[in-house]
Amino acid sequence: MRKAGMVSAGLIVALVALGAGGIAVLKPYLSPDDFDGPGSGAVTVRIAPGSSAQAIGSVLAEAGVVASAQSFVRVTEERAVTNRLRPGHYRLRKGMAATAALDLLLAPSSRVVRRVTVPEGLRTSEVLARVAKLAGLPLKELQGVDKALVGLPSYAEGLEGFLFPATYEIEPGDTAVDVLAAMVERFQLAARQIGLEREAARKHLTPLEAVTVASMIQAEGGVDADYPKISRVIYNRLQKGTPLEIDSTVLYAQNRRSLKITERDTKVDSPYNTYQHKGLPPGPIANPGEKALMAALNPAQGDWHWFVTTDPAHRITKFTNKESEFVRYREELNKNLGTS
Numbered sequence: 192m193r194k195a196g197m198v199s200a201g202l203i204v205a206l207v208a209l210g211a212g213g214i215a216v217l218k219p220y221l222s223p224d225d226f227d228g229p230g231s232g233a234v235t236v237r238i239a240p241g242s243s244a245q246a247i248g249s250v251l252a253e254a255g256v257v258a259s260a261q262s263f264v265r266v267t268e269e270r271a272v273t274n275r276l277r278p279g280h281y282r283l284r285k286g287m288a289a290t291a292a293l294d295l296l297l298a299p300s301s302r303v304v305r306r307v308t309v310p311e312g313l314r315t316s317e318v319l320a321r322v323a324k325l326a327g328l329p330l331k332e333l334q335g336v337d338k339a340l341v342g343l344p345s346y347a348e349g350l351e352g353f354l355f356p357a358t359y360e361i362e363p364g365d366t367a368v369d370v371l372a373a374m375v376e377r378f379q380l381a382a383r384q385i386g387l388e389r390e391a392a393r394k395h396l397t398p399l400e401a402v403t404v405a406s407m408i409q410a411e412g413g414v415d416a417d418y419p420k421i422s423r424v425i426y427n428r429l430q431k432g433t434p435l436e437i438d439s440t441v442l443y444a445q446n447r448r449s450l451k452i453t454e455r456d457t458k459v460d461s462p463y464n465t466y467q468h469k470g471l472p473p474g475p476i477a478n479p480g481e482k483a484l485m486a487a488l489n490p491a492q493g494d495w496h497w498f499v500t501t502d503p504a505h506r507i508t509k510f511t512n513k514e515s516e517f518v519r520y521r522e523e524l525n526k527n528l529g530t531s
Contacts, residue, residue: 226288342372346399418486
């Protein structure tokens with residue numbers, strides 16, 4: 192007890208001896224400098240991936256957002272929200288109270304980011320045009336990206352088929368290479384999850400051929416439940432050596448979109464014309480989503496040899512193994528399109 196008392200007394204004496212100097216040293220930790228109120232003006236700060244609360248506080252202090260890094264660290268610890276802080280660019284104000292700065296960092300609306308949604312079935316030219324418009328990137332830069340820089344799988348011959356449909360967050364400073372690489376990376380993730388290469392081999396297909404089948408399934412549209420049936424029609428016709436006669440392939444060859452296919456369309460001179468050439472086209476004709484990829488690897492059971500989307504407005508597709516029914520379905524389609 193005597194020893195403990197001596198230690199305590201010694202500590203008191205030491206603090207007294209430190210006097211004003213000791214208080215000055217401890218003050219930033221006991222009561223760190225802080226601004227009052229919501230601040231004013233505007234400033235954009237970047238929070239790097241993996242940043243700690245201390246590192247984020249330092250960035251904010253250097254930008255004049257908060258009075259001190261310690262004030263920011265203190266409020267994040269008091270509110271136990273350190274694990275909710277995310278990297279990115281944020282629009283904040285100068286001279287903010289640390290609590291106000293933290294509130295904005297936790298608010299999704301403060302993040303400076305453009306969200307670009309790429310729907311299933313777009314061709315690469317359409318994807319690039321959409322990204323250019325919504326992300327504010329020059330179209331020529333997107334078109335001119337070196338394909339070797341975006342992480343394409345070894346079996347890919349180009350971007351077509353590998354710009355995965357999804358919603359992407361594009362931040363200030365992201366380049367055309369960054370954006371396309373993110374899309375290809377998302378494809379690679381989906382391919383691993385569904386075992387694309389393994390399952391394609393079981394179907395005696397190369398991975399590129401599997402993606403090509405998926406792209407036709409996606410391009411032909413319909414509802415999700417139709418995808419495995421369209422897949423089966425493709426495989427049945429391949430097995431019998433019958434030309435696929437997929438309308439979307441001749442439209443791809445002409446770089447146009449239409450619900451109306453004429454006899455002239457079916458005679459276009461292109462390796463993508465599956466009316467004129469048997470087997471699969473040379474490569475994908477669109478960028479398929481995961482459901483189309485799954486359908487290419489898991490076709491439905493059936494003996495269908497034809498399918499017709501008889502009512503495009505309501506996405507009604509009919510399947511048959513009888514040519515007479517196929518002819519009747521085509522007439523139904525023409526009637527719905529007003530071309531009969």
